[in-house]
Structure formats: structure tokens, C-alpha cells
Amino acid sequence: MQAESEKTQTMRLQTSLHRRAGASLLALGLVSCGGGEGPPAATIDASAPDARAAVAVPSRVDVDSSWPYLGIGINALNYYSGAFATADVVRESQFRSTSWGDAPVDADGAPTRDALMIFTSTRMGPGTYKLIFKGQAVLGVSGTPADGSDQRPFIQNAVYTAATNTTTADVVIPVAIRDNAWLTFGSTRRTASSALDTGVTEVRLWRPGYPTDGSVLFTNEFLAAMKKFHVIRGMDFVAANSNADITWASRTNARHIGAVAAGKGQPWELLVQLANATGNDLWINVPTRADDAYLTRLAQLLRYGSDGVNPYTTARANPVWPPLKAGLKVYVELGNELWNWSPGFFGYGWSLGLADAARKTRAHPINHDGAVDPTSQDGLYTAHRRWIAWRSSQVSLAFRKIHGDAAMMSTVRPILATQVADGNAYMSEALRWAEGYYSMMRTVNGQTVRIVSSVAPRKVSELWWGGGGAAYYESSAEPTDPADPAQMTAFFEGLPGPQFATRTAVDATWMRGYGLKSVAYEGGPGPGGSPLGSASWPGSVSAAYNADPRMLERMHAAHQVYQANGGQMLNYYVYSGAGPWDFVNGLPGATSTVSDTDTVKLQAIDAIRLTRKNSATLGATVPGTVWLQDPQIFRQLYGGASGSWGYDGQAIRFGPGTRGAAFAESILLPVRTAAAGTYQFSLRTYDASAGAKVEMLINGQTAGTWTLPASTSGQPVASSALSAALPAGLSVVRLRSLNSSIWIRDLVVQ
Template sequence: MVSNSPTAAPKPVANPTPAPTLPAKPGFQLGVNLGTVAYWSGERSFANLLTGSNWMDPAKGWGEVSDSEQDANGNMRPSAMPAGREVVRILTPTAEVLTGAGAIIRCTWEGTGTVSIQGNRGGGGDGPGDHSSEFRFSPNKLSDARVWLSLRNMSASDPVRNLDCREKGMARSDVFSQEFIDSLKPYGTLRFMDWSAANTNPQSAKWADRTLPGSIYQSRPQGPALEHIVALSNKLSAEPWVNVPWNADDDYITRMAQLMHDGIPANRRVYVELSNEVWNYTFPVARQAEAEGLARKLSDNGFIANLRRYAQRTGEVMRIWAKVFADRPGQLVRVAATQHGNPWTAEMVMTAPGLADNIDALATAPYFGHSFFEGARAKQTDTGLLLSDLAGEAKKTLANEGEANAAWAKKYGKRYIAYEAGQHVLETGGLTRISALNRSNLMYDIYTNYITDWKTRFNDTLMLYSSTSPISSFGAWGLREYSGQPLSETPKRRAAIAMGRK
């Protein structure tokens, strides 16, 4: 377990900016959900290429090393490195690697041990040096771009620490990749759901166990350091949307809220949401919420008990956040999220006792293209015809379920916003059609019209999902498939840039 005393937690510097009067509704704003921090995700977010993976043990089938074998900053503990043991860490490929140029990478560290670079490396760089190693990260596609750092023979008295791998010439002080920062400039709001423990739903979330900003392991199940969320939002002058773990204790919730309060300037909003899609039984939190709802006798029906408990727990969390933001409540946007395709869930949540008094917005995910390849389209291969049908699906989801959900928000005087949005086409048994649809230039028109339709109907925040993700059997969620992908190959991203802020 990674531990850090709560009393030693970094104290944010209070923001001296006087609290402005923010309008209750900001109007249309396009946002995006960030991709997962992981070496395999296609998204290179951090400058240090080691932050997207954990230590692994080749002798144990490349299984991940436990938290107890490393310190709070992701360095291997001497007690976990007996003679002969090797651990490795996979580097996240850079945009240059994925687009065919390759990159000269320089790794540095402190301490004594045998550090070497292995995998898809080529000639170039100065090679091994004093507590350093330079090499060429060879160009390759994401699935084959594997380079790893190997650590052996670590000294017990002078352990290897402060490991860092990044492009030669890049400042060690840079936290994020500049390409990553540039890719997010079109968006006014950033949702950090995939940077949180929302979907993994750990049984406890304590401040002492959170990821620290100095750790080389930012892909922990707990998500990257909250301080990085603040830093990235401020770097882009964007409004953060954060997700509180379901099982966070009151101390964690309070400190998380205080970090956002003190770190985000008062002229920008902070969106806060409890967990993610608690109504969705794909995620473990749904079963927990249902069990808690039944135990509290909120309903005899399991699904209703789930929704009522979600509303109840949301109220508990939001009251803590409201107390922290009591000096500038207009900066805080407390979100309750329900199932877009089933507006009845909005009714169950919004009518729950006390919920409406503790939120500012109702959010759904107006995806389009559910079950798209079923029925008459099961064997259709004409991309043009399929895209024409998909455009119709995009309009229907806003006109039908969108308006129904918005009506529940309006009834209680709340904003209606989207926590995720975009196409939701899935394909089993091959990726030919889903790839063709998402890469077609006609998808640019679908997304442009879809975003315009949302703006016309609801004129509020729309969060696309997601910034970067490769196409797979699990879907084609990314606006682009990998960092550095040419804009001409990303019609969804081109539409987002055209419709987002300049």
C-alpha cells in the first residue's frame, strides 16, 4: 500500500483572485473526456514516458509488482530487490514514434544499479552513460511499439530512484507532453473520469493512499495525482470535471474539494460527479449501490434501490463540496448523471428526497448508434448508406431522449449537460465496418451537425468521449486513435476543433 501521512500532504496555495460572479449557465461549451493514462492507450500525456506503466516481473509472466514492493513515488524498495531479480517498466510511445519519425530518448536516474533499455530500439543517441542512457525509440505502430527499462542489481544502501525517460532536450521540469497539451486546446472543459478510480471502484479511498504528483506510477488504479488535474486544467485555462470515488471517506472528499477550490482560479468552474454511471451494471459500483439501497430499504426493487441510493450518496458527497466552496458557490457545478436512453432514471433520481437541493446539473450521455449493426444493417457494407443511417440516429437521440431528459432538469431548475457523447457503434467478429465509419470524411459532417443540434436545443456543456483511443472490439471511442495522428485522418477530431473554442 502506498502511504503518505495526511498531515504531510502538499498544501495548495490559496488563490488570491477575488471570486467573480459567474452566470448560472455558461451557454454552449464543448469539452472532452481524457484518455486513459497507460502505455497501451495511444495517449501520451506525461512527459516522463515511465508514468504510464507499473513495474513488472518477467520471471512471473510479466505480472505487475505490488504497491508494497515500491515506495510512495514508485521506486522499487531495496527489500523487494534480492540478488538476481529483474523488474521492467514499459515506456509510453511518443507521437513521433507512432507517426513514423522515431525519437531520441534520454533516461536518467539516481542511485546504484544496473539499468538498461530493451525492446524496439534502434541506433542513435549516445548509449549508456553516467546514470543515463540515450537510445532511439524506433518508429512503429502502437501494438508493436514496445521499449522497456530493465532494473537489476540494485544497491540496498543507494537504491535506484528518480527515474525519468523523455525526449533528449526536453526540460526535466516539463510535466506534460506539449503535443498532449496542444491537442486539448479546443476544449473548454476536461472530464477526468478515466483519470480517477470511478470505474475500478476500490473498496476504500483514503487521502493517504492517493497517487502523489512525484510518483513515476501515474497509471495506478487510483488514477494520476489530483495535483496534475489542477496543473493541466490551469495550463489550458480549462474547467475540470472530476469524479469522486464511491467509497471515498469524508476526509478524502473534503481534501479533494479543497485542492480544487484552492488550485482552480475563481473565474473558472469546477464540475464534480460521484463515481461514473452508477446505473450501469457493467461497473462494480452498480451492484454495491443496489445492495446499499436495498439494505437501507430505499426500495424493494433492485434497480430503483440503486438509483435512490445513488441520489442519496450524491447528496452526501455534494454537501461536503458545497461547504468547501461556500465562499464562491457559483464556481461549483454539482452533477447527477443518469442513463440517457432511459429518461425514467432521471425521474427516479431527480425525485429522490433532497437530491435537487444538492445538485446544479443533470447529465446524461447522448450517444448514438447503439445496436447499429443489428437487424437490417447486420450485413450492410455500403459505408455511405450506413453513415446516412447513423446521421439519423444522431438526430433522434437528441430529439427524443435528449428532450425528455432535459425536461426533468428544467422541472427542477437545473442545467442539462452531457457527461459523454458521440458515436456508440460496436462490431463483433471484425473491425472492418466500424473502422471505415469512424475514418470516413462523412463522419465530420455527422459530428458537426450533432454538435450544432445539441447547441441549438440545449445550449450547454457537451463532453465528447474520448480524446484518444485505438479502435478495437470494445469500440471506436477516440476522436483520434493515437497521439500525433494526422488531422486529415481524424474526421471526428476535425469536427470538434471546428466547433470548439479557438
């Protein structure tokens, strides 16, 4: 286990804990910790209506720490999400034509004609905002005072300096404004010699109290909100679902101002600087169609920084845009939900088309074993599952080439993101394909042999650090009318629903079985929302449920369910801008004009973050006998083994399959140990032929192979013992037949 840093920061946990009639809330165990395990836990009295505790938390937490490792998704920068994220308001603004159509803009996003700039459709705080741009314009501002007064915004101190072609002005907002507000740029001249109506460039609008030199990119409150988490996931920030970029030249560079057009992500440089400013680890989503050169340049940008357009190829003393800070980690995911066929998820169609083209090439890696039919519909879906794994592995290898072997899985952590609970076999097919292809094992004339290849053999755990599906949880009762106390009570009493534990356990068993961390790329509660991305209830209904104090308790309980079933890292979706799921105050009449830092859901994150992890309860306790039919151990099966039970339901039949060890019939068994140590493993089998071989892998690593004695008496026969190590806690043992069919009843661990 990795010890936490001795550096600590003291934080105030403020939680408003709701006590239900006749029921006691879960007491939140909080820990004051320096290095290592720290002193004993302190407990908040959950019966108090407003419980507070000052605790010291580790400055660095990782997936194997004693405290939860949490991520948060962030949305695209825009004027309507309510994030209030950037010191320069223009980064969250959108240029429109003077007739409210699409504004013509240049490559940097600056208007090339007279324009409007919408800078909010929610709220904006009072103060003097500093406007700076290149060129000249007749300026105007429009906004509605939130208090109903006649104190409308106005422009003052507008000055044009010809020597630098710069206009400066103060945009004064006397009282907070609400709804749509915009600046007007009329009679524009891009330069002193330009004609009228030619636009302006390099527009900046700095919030009150922030420097105007660009040295501060993000607001203090937004940084504070992000620091409640350990990882920032930029899926929506870079528009992963609709980002059509193929080449590096097509990406949004760091000179871009304002919100980006549909299908275009924000600059990578800005996302990196957010991680640097917060000290958070970073999760990036690579565009689905990005070519190999794009992958190389993105890896270089993360390691060396950039000049705003292109990455450096070696370290620089003073990079224009610095790289990710030393000590921070980067998680690398291909696209987002490439299995998701719902509207708006363009990655599905793109990846399906690329897979279709690949399957028609017999030599393509996805068809290394000849298992992909080039014409049938089933063949297309098999190709799709494998193409996602193949391209994701190529992303991993591209980053390995730039960052080096030593950085892989420590600093650079590639992710295999799939449909949750092995939905449509996206998880199991990806893992088995990768193991088969990168081990360079092939089936030739019915025999599994090693083929000399230019592809370096690699374990699955050398391709990906972790993976899994999403970790959304719904209630067993639908959220409906928040004015009905009985309906709200039923919702919270049913949150999370029973499927959450099951789905988490499936993901954990598959991922750990191949030596990977069990990671949820996104998840959390979303009252009225679908895990596929749609919302079934009005935003006001979702906001009422999200703001109810009971949400804190249920989120805390759900995270413990996640950990108990083997989940190791959950990225919550999303800070702002997505009604059912977001963490900001979405209630009608909300008045905040800065980033929210203390909503009920953010208080829940405080409680989760400051509570020691609970132990996993998934799997069979060992030492002991693990009966393969026991439904309580949550086994996962592959191949004919999934339905071939015999001997009065006491055993399961395994065969070697026809495509090598990776696709042999197999079982994954989660087991738990109280202490790390070396254990003895044996099997009890029926009807084994002499010389039958069964391989055992533990957490993705080969642990040995049994050569079984013949057994034909109808009675279970014990094998010899294999000696292998188990770490403390949860492990997954994988058994597979290598050369003949065999009935296995038990795995005995001593």
C-alpha cells in the same frame, strides 16, 4: 446571458468537407467574435472539398454563451492508448518483472526488484530521451524500427553519481519504433549500499525537447488537442468505474511514478495541473465509496493545492502542487454510471450494497417518507435511486463547506448524473426525493407538514448545478464492412438515429423543470460501440468510420440536434484509448508519434465550437394555449397522471399523492418564448372542487398557486391568472395538484 471575454485567440479551422452525390452539406456558420454577441456570422462554402477559414474565438465560453460549451473525456495514462500525453514517458509506462509478470513496486510505484519498463505498444518518435533515476542499474532498451531497418534503439552516456545516488543516461531512438518497446533495469541497487536486485526509484524518461526538471508535465500536442474543448473530464483518468478508494490514505498520491494498478486512479494533482496548463474547466469523478473525510480533503486540494500527499487547509504562497487556477470551474460527479450493471462498472454493485444497508435504517434520509421497503426487490431499487441522489448531494454539501456559498454553482458545479431519458426512473426519483427531503416536507397522518430538522432546507438547484444522462448517438444502420460503400453511406445517412433527439429532450425537460442545466456527462458517436460500454465490431472497422470525412458533417448535425432539443453541455467520450469512441487515428498503419490534433472527429469539434448555437425547438411556443395532450410538446408526466386521460382524450387527471408536494402527480411542459417578459398564466379545467389548488413552478422556482373555482358542468372552466416571468428561449413549467384531484385541459399563456 453572460458575455464572452474580449480576449480572443485566433485559430485556423481546417476542415475537409465531404459532399455526397445529389445532396448539399450543411454550411458551417462561423463567427468572428470579441466581447458579447460579436459581428454577423461568416459562412464557409461547404461545397469546397477543402474549406478553410481563419476565425477569432472567445477565450472563455460557458454554458450560457452563444457558442457551444464542449467537454472531452481523457483516458488513464498508459503505454497503449496513443495519447502521447506526458513529457515524462514514465507516467505512461508500466513496470513488469523480468519474466513479464507483475513487478513488485513500492508505495510510489517504483520497482523493488530488477524490472522491465514497457513504454509503448503503439509508436514512439525518434530522438534522444533523457533517463534519470535514483540508484544503479545495468540498462538495456528494446524496440522495433517502424521502417524495417536495423537502426534499433540504444543506450549511451550512462553515468552514476554516487554523491546524489543518481543515474543519468540517453535513450537514443534513431528512427520511429512500433509495437512493444521497453527498458531493462538489471543488477539494480536502490542505494550505493543496497544489495543487488533491489530496484530503483524516482524514474523519469523525458521526451526530446522537454526540460528535465519537471517544470513541463504535458506534451505540446496533447495540450493543443485539449484546448479544442472547454472542459476536461477525468473519469477514466481516475479509474472511476473501478476505483475502490474509501479513505484519503488509499488514494494515489502525486509522488507515484508510472501507470497505476487496476482499480487505482492517477493523482488528483496531475489532473488539476492539466486543467491549469490548458485553461480548461475541470470535471472530476469522486470515488463511489469515498468517506466524508475524503470528500473534505478533495475539496481542499481543489481550493488550496497539496504537498503531494495531503491537501493544504489554507492558501499557500508557493504550494508544491498548486490548486485549480482562479477563474476555472470544477464539475463534481459521484462515481460514474452507478446505474450501469455491465461488467467493469463496479460502482453499481458498491452503491447497490450501500443502498441496501441504508434502507434497513428507518431514520436514513433515503427513507424519510417511509416509502422504501426494507426487504423487497422493488424497495432495493428505490433505495438505490435515492442513495445515489443522497450521496451525490452530500458530495455537493461537502464542497460547499470548503469552498463557501459564493463559489457554489459558479466555480463549483455539482452534477447529478443519471441514466439517460429517465431510464429506470433514476432521474425522476432522484429529483423528487431531493425536493421532498431538502424542503423538509413530510406526510404525517395524511397531512403534509414541515418538520423541524438539523438539515438546512435547500432547493434542488442549490444541491446540483446540472445533470442528465449520456448523449451517445447511434445510426439507424449498423456499421459493418467499411469496404462496402453502400453500407457506409447508409450508416452516415442514419446518423444520428431518431432516438437521440427524444432522449435529449427527456433529459432537458426533467433537468430544466427542476432549475438545473441539461448536461451530458459523456456522449458522441461510437461506430460499433454500445452506450453500455461494449464494442461489437473490430477496432479497424470503427476506425474506418471515424476517419471518414462524412463523420465531420454528421457530428456537426448531431450537435445541432442536441442543442435544438434542450441540451446545453456535452462531454465527448473519449480522446484516446477506447476504439469506437476515441478521437485519435486508430487506422492500421497510423504513423503519428505525437498527440493527434487534426483527425476528422477533432475537425468536427472545430466546426461545432466555431458555430453559433442554434435555437431550441423543443416545446410549445408561447404566448399561446398549450394543450396538455399535444404530443409535439414533449411533456413529461409523473404518477397516476401518466395514464388517466378523460373527456374524450382532452384532459389529464392529477391527484395530490400521499407523500407531499414533491411526489404529487405532475406534468412538466417545455415552452419557448421569443422574448423575456412577464406573462399571464391560467388553466382550463374540468371537475374541480371548490378550493382545489394547483401549484405552478417555472424552471424549478415556485411561480404561484391557483385556487380553482368549482366546475361540474362538463365544460372547461378558466382559472384566474397568475403573473410570472419567463426568460427568452426554453423554459419548463411544472404543474402539480396540492390537495385534490383535478382534470386539466390547457395551460394558457398570454
